[in-house]
Amino acid sequence: MIFDHIQYAERYQHIDENLKKALHFIFEHADDLTLADGKYEIVKDEVVAFVVSKTTQPDKLQKMETHQNLMDVHYVLVGSEVCGLTAHFGKDGAYDSANDITFSNCDTENSLLVQQGEFYAVWPEEAHKPLVNATKELGNVRKIICKVKLKTIGNKS
Numbered sequence: 447m448i449f450d451h452i453q454y455a456e457r458y459q460h461i462d463e464n465l466k467k468a469l470h471f472i473f474e475h476a477d478d479l480t481l482a483d484g485k486y487e488i489v490k491d492e493v494v495a496f497v498v499s500k501t502t503q504p505d506k507l508q509k510m511e512t513h514q515n516l517m518d519v520h521y522v523l524v525g526s527e528v529c530g531l532t533a534h535f536g537k538d539g540a541y542d543s544a545n546d547i548t549f550s551n552c553d554t555e556n557s558l559l560v561q562q563g564e565f566y567a568v569w570p571e572e573a574h575k576p577l578v579n580a581t582k583e584l585g586n587v588r589k590i591i592c593k594v595k596l597k598t599i600g601n602k603s
Contacts, residue, residue, distance in 0.1 A: 530575030
């Protein structure tokens with residue numbers, strides 16, 4: 447997992463060409479509050495960004511997830527969220543190959559507070575639970591989520 451402020455994104459651009467392109471897109475739009483919710487194709491079939499406005503939920507209502515083929519990069523434009531983490535992902539959910547995702551009801555072992563201007567990236571098969579409340583109250587968060595097919599790490603697809 448990578449966790450940092452977007453101003454330091456250049457530290458990670460050497461890892462993979464497609465990760466570099468995803469981080470560049472995020473950096474270029476880091477303060478762009480007019481960027482419309484929707485899908486943005488950065489590199490056809492390899493790097494896609496989704497701008498989303500969501501309401502966070504209590505940890506117990508969210509599911510842990512993994513991806514087999516894609517890295518997830520989450521950047522918080524507005525608001526904050528907690529990302530739940532675990533090293534013990536229970537594969538009690540079926541793999542959805544169309545969306546490259548498996549959900550699980552496993553417990554959160556660690557939590558990461560992610561605030562405006564910060565991003566985290568999870569490797570394929572690294573369990574994470576996004577969109578968890580940062581406080582006891584529901585919160586609104588606006589994010590850029592990039593789905594990245596890594597070129598330098600073996601992919602199953």
